[in-house]
Amino acid sequence: MSVTITPIYAALIAFIFFALCWRVIAYRRAHRLSIGDEGNRSLLRRMRAQANCAEYAPFGLLLLLMLEVQGAPAALVHGLGLCLLAGRAAHAYGFAAKPMNLPMRQLGMVLTFVQLLVTSGVLLARAVM
Secondary structure (H helix, E strand, O other): OOOOOHHHHHHHHHHHHHHHHHHHHHHHHHHOOOOOOOOOHHHHHHHHHHHHHHHHHHHHHHHHHHHHHOOOOHHHHHHHHHHHHHHHHHHHHHHHOOOOOHHHHHHHHHHHHHHHHHHHHHHHHHHHO
C-alpha cells in the first residue's frame, strides 16, 4: 500500500514547526540569549509555542499514518489531516499573537484534541472489528 495522504499533512505541519523554530532562533540572536529562557517571558512564550507543536503534531501524524495504512477512506484521512493542520496553525497563530489571541489558541487545541480522539477511536474500532 502506498502512503500518499499523510505526507501532505506532515510536510505542511513541518512548515509550521519550522516557522515556530525560526521565531525562537531569531529572537535568541536578536537578544543574545543562549540557553533556556534566561527569565525572558517573550522568549519563553516562543519556546512554548514551538514545544507545544513538537509535543502534539508527531502523535497526531502517527495516528493519521496508521489510519491511512489501515486503508481508511481517503476523505476520512484528509478530514482528520485537515483538522490537525488547522489545529496546529490556529494554536501557533493564537500563541504567537501579541497580545495572545486566546480564542485562536483554544480553537487550535480543540481541533487538535478532536483529531487525536476521533483518529484514536476510529483506529480502535477498525482494530477490534
